[in-house]
Amino acid sequence: MAPRKNFPEGFFWGVGHSAFQVEGSPRDSDWREWTHTKGKIADGTDAEKATDFWNRYEEDFVLARELGANCFRLSIAWERIEPEAGCYDEEALDHYIKIVASCRAHGLEPVVTLHHFALPLWLAREGGLCAEGFAERFGAYAGRVVARLMQSPTSVRWWMTFNEPLVMVNMGYLIAEWPPGLKSPALAMKAAKNLVRAHFQAVEKIRALGGDLQVSIAQHWRDFQPRRFWNPLDYAAAAYLNHVFNRNFVKALMTGRNSWWMPGARERLEILVLPQGRPTLDYLGINYYGRMIAVSTARAPFLTVEEGPGPKTDLGWEICAPSLVKVLKDASRFGLPLLISENGLADAADTKRGDFLRRHIEAASEAIALGANVIGYLHWSLTDNFEWAFGLTPRFGLVAYNYDTAKRRPRDSFNVYRQMIEDE
Numbered sequence: 434m435a436p437r438k439n440f441p442e443g444f445f446w447g448v449g450h451s452a453f454q455v456e457g458s459p460r461d462s463d464w465r466e467w468t469h470t471k472g473k474i475a476d477g478t479d480a481e482k483a484t485d486f487w488n489r490y491e492e493d494f495v496l497a498r499e500l501g502a503n504c505f506r507l508s509i510a511w512e513r514i515e516p517e518a519g520c521y522d523e524e525a526l527d528h529y530i531k532i533v534a535s536c537r538a539h540g541l542e543p544v545v546t547l548h549h550f551a552l553p554l555w556l557a558r559e560g561g562l563c564a565e566g567f568a569e570r571f572g573a574y575a576g577r578v579v580a581r582l583m584q585s586p587t588s589v590r591w592w593m594t595f596n597e598p599l600v601m602v603n604m605g606y607l608i609a610e611w612p613p614g615l616k617s618p619a620l621a622m623k624a625a626k627n628l629v630r631a632h633f634q635a636v637e638k639i640r641a642l643g644g645d646l647q648v649s650i651a652q653h654w655r656d657f658q659p660r661r662f663w664n665p666l667d668y669a670a671a672a673y674l675n676h677v678f679n680r681n682f683v684k685a686l687m688t689g690r691n692s693w694w695m696p697g698a699r700e701r702l703e704i705l706v707l708p709q710g711r712p713t714l715d716y717l718g719i720n721y722y723g724r725m726i727a728v729s730t731a732r733a734p735f736l737t738v739e740e741g742p743g744p745k746t747d748l749g750w751e752i753c754a755p756s757l758v759k760v761l762k763d764a765s766r767f768g769l770p771l772l773i774s775e776n777g778l779a780d781a782a783d784t785k786r787g788d789f790l791r792r793h794i795e796a797a798s799e800a801i802a803l804g805a806n807v808i809g810y811l812h813w814s815l816t817d818n819f820e821w822a823f824g825l826t827p828r829f830g831l832v833a834y835n836y837d838t839a840k841r842r843p844r845d846s847f848n849v850y851r852q853m854i855e856d857e
């Protein structure tokens with residue numbers, strides 16, 4: 434391993450979370466409806482209370498500051514801002530202004546995601562990601578929010594349009610474990626294409642506002658490796674997944690070439706005009722959770738993925754820090770600054786998180802030594818939160834959250850991360 438200390442001046446050390454997972458008191462969204470549909474959430478819980486971040490944000494910013502963090506990633510709940518089509522809730526916007534101002538007041542640079550999985554229910558009813566006009570609606574919402582949050586004293590500079598767009602497509606339109614719960618390659622490809630269009634609409638609106646704003650997405654990026662090194666079909670499966678899951682979305686945002694293909698479905702190439710003649714990403718957020726082993730199969734869809742053989746998190750996901758070096762090197766080929774916008778694990782006993790942090794931060798350092806322009810590391814997550822179809826059971830927090838007493842308690846790994854930040 435390369436020695437640490439490669440981290441440049443001004444490196445972002447931080448944590449992240451998303452609105453639906455922590456805020457509590459959710460408004461009507463596809464995810465709220467999903468959590469209240471019997472059998473959809475593994476442990477039968479919901480996000481009605483979550484960690485009550487909506488009211489207790491200050492407590493979390495104090496904790497993040499104690500950690501030594503200088504950056505905090507959070508998201509805006511679209512369903513709060515636009516509870517009905519075209520009707521904006523100014524009070525909700527004002528509340529986010531307060532949250533972001535408090536974040537800044539605690540010395541934390543806010544990184545704000547405009548959409549992190551949940552959709553307003555009215556939009557889900559119109560067809561969600563596949564709705565006619567989805568892109569324009571998202572563009573209008575994004576322009577509105579960014580215009581407001583640019584105002585002093587909030588002045589958010591770092592934005593993300595979408596979190597993990599292809600995870601949403603995969604889970605919602607192929608695996609059917611998330612809303613809208615479909616298994617349709619044709620709709621999956623349509624949704625992916627629409628998400629690219631929506632990002633373009635948003636960037637156009639955001640760039641028209643002027644100012645030195647930095648816009649990106651948070652891309653879930655896996656290291657796909659062939660299972661049988663002697664099998665060319667496993668190689669092809671890994672290469673295809675690397676193309677379609679990791680690179681194609683980012684490539685479309687960089688070039689405007691928006692085309693999607695998977696066995697059984699195709700969305701024709703369209704060429705989108707780059708707003709202000711520039712690629713639509715100013716930096717790239719990388720959410721890294723591990724590698725996946727790709728295996729070719731004889732029957733459609735002709736490939737499958739499985740976990741590698743290494744140690745596992747509470748959710749059975751393999752822990753694999755060396756692949757982070759590879760992912761960062763690979764993502765560097767787009768020539769953008771890279772922000773590790775998520776990296777973490779479910780570990781209720783907190784026996785693995787400290788070592789996980791050390792190894793992944795060392796991997797980031799090694800990637801920097803090899804030339805990757807990494808500008809920050811944001812651990813997922815500060816507190817335990819609602820983990821989508823798994824519910825409240827998985828514990829991703831550096832800080833344990835007691836859902837009965839609403840108490841936050843830093844775990845030992847909180848101190849490991851704090852020490853690592855202090856040592857840099």
Ligand code: IFM
Pocket residue numbers: 451454596597720775813820
């Ligand atoms: O909790 C999620 C987050 O919302 C998106 N990225 C992965 C995390 C862990 O599964």
